[in-house]
Amino acid sequence: MSSSSAPALSATPRPYRPPGPVVIEIENVTKLYKMGEEIVHALRGVTLNVRRNEYLAVMGPSGSGKSTMMNMLGCLDTPTTGKYLFTSKDVSSMTDDELADIRNREIGFVFQTFNLLPRSTTLANVELPLIYAGYSPSQRREKAKQVLHDVGLGERMGHKPNELSGGQRQRVAIARALVNNPSIILADEPTGNLDSKTGEEIMQLLEELYEQGNTIIVVTHEEDIARHARRIVRLRDGLIESDVRQE
Numbered sequence: 503m504s505s506s507s508a509p510a511l512s513a514t515p516r517p518y519r520p521p522g523p524v525v526i527e528i529e530n531v532t533k534l535y536k537m538g539e540e541i542v543h544a545l546r547g548v549t550l551n552v553r554r555n556e557y558l559a560v561m562g563p564s565g566s567g568k569s570t571m572m573n574m575l576g577c578l579d580t581p582t583t584g585k586y587l588f589t590s591k592d593v594s595s596m597t598d599d600e601l602a603d604i605r606n607r608e609i610g611f612v613f614q615t616f617n618l619l620p621r622s623t624t625l626a627n628v629e630l631p632l633i634y635a636g637y638s639p640s641q642r643r644e645k646a647k648q649v650l651h652d653v654g655l656g657e658r659m660g661h662k663p664n665e666l667s668g669g670q671r672q673r674v675a676i677a678r679a680l681v682n683n684p685s686i687i688l689a690d691e692p693t694g695n696l697d698s699k700t701g702e703e704i705m706q707l708l709e710e711l712y713e714q715g716n717t718i719i720v721v722t723h724e725e726d727i728a729r730h731a732r733r734i735v736r737l738r739d740g741l742i743e744s745d746v747r748q749e
Contacts, residue, residue, distance in 0.1 A: 521553035525685055525717060526575060531584035533570050533740075544570035546740035547584070552719065554685070557712045559728035560721045562737035571737060572721045576611060576688050577604050589685065606634050610679025610687045614694035616671045618663045618678075624650065625659040628678045635682055649677045653707060669700035676707060686717045693727055705730045 533545040545567050552558055552575075560575075562568040573579040574586065577593055580601075586593040588604060596604070605611075618627045628646040637645070650659055653673045663671050672692060679687055689708065693701030709730060712718050720731060728734050729748075736743045 519555045519712065519715065521556045523554055524551050525554045525589055526550070526552035527585070527587040527590075528574070528581075529585040529587075531574065531581040531586060533567075533574065533579070534582045543740050545574070545581075548737075548740070548742055550735065550742065550745075552686075552717070554717050555712075555715055557708075557718045557730070557732040558720070559731035559734045560719065560737065561723065561725075561728050561734060562743075563723065565739075566737040567740040568721055568723075568737050570740075572688065572690055575686075575719060576609050577601050606631055607682055608685045610676075610682065610684040612672070612675050612679050612687065612689040612692050614691035616663070616675045616695075618671060618674060620663050623660050623662055624655060624666070624674050627663070627674055628681055631678060631682050645681055646677070649681045650674075652680070653677045667700070668696050669703055672696065672700075672704050673707065676704070676711075680711070680716075686719060687711060689718070689720045691722055691724075692720065693722075693724070701727070 528548055528550045531545055531548045532543070535542040535544055548567075548571070560568050560571055570579065574581065577588065580586070580594050588608070593601070593604075611617075619630070622630075625643070625646050628650055629642040632642040632645060647656075647659065650656055653676055655670060655673050655677065658666060658670060663674070666674065672695075676687075687708070692708070693704055696704060705727065708718055708720070718731070720727065722728055732749070733745070733747045735745045
């Protein structure tokens with residue numbers, strides 16, 4: 503992968519990877535929150551399957567339930583009712599430690615605000631998930647260096663976040679998400695803090711990851727970002743309004 507400017511994806515035909523087995527199964531899921539005396543119905547009976555090697559965008563206006571859906575997909579939250587199976591395992595029956603293990607090993611998170619440790623180097627930020635996974639220091643360094651090379655930051659390993667551009671920081675976040683070879687990359691508004699040119703480069707990087715066989719889920723409110731995906735799920739008022747595959 504290169505850190506050079508990327509052309510618009512719409513300029514060339516987009517490869518389509520046939521999806522593999524189901525990795526996420528959500529069946530009739532609801533999520534209720536109590537806010538003072540009020541009960542908020544964030545999700546109202548959502549059913550959704552995601553297969554390995556899919557590139558999915560989840561869209562919706564403010565209050566549609568997409569943030570709740572993101573937290574659910576990322577095992578950061580559990581359903582009030584309904585069933586969520588991750589790689590055929592029931593999430594609602596898992597302990598906090600089991601959920602933490604899934605988040606560390608199976609899901610790579612990319613956030614709008616990057617969520618990097620400000621006083622740590624690029625290399626140390628990318629190594630962080632490997633510490634929790636129990637890798638030795640030498641194994642951590644080797645894996646982190648390789649993935650930083652893969653995202654075009656091989657010459658920035660000793661830099662701290664404030665010494666990097668916004669696009670470079672997001673590449674660090676993507677490298678950190680990839681370092682454990684997760685089942686899914688879950689990106690929440692991955693270009694929200696970037697200018698349009700840099701945002702396009704980040705979307706090109708996600709495209710390359712998809713072409714290599716990664717499962718990509720992007721949560722966004724931007725139509726031009728969602729169009730990079732091969733499938734768009736739109737939420738409204740806690741329900742799936744549409745689920746459309748696009749070539």
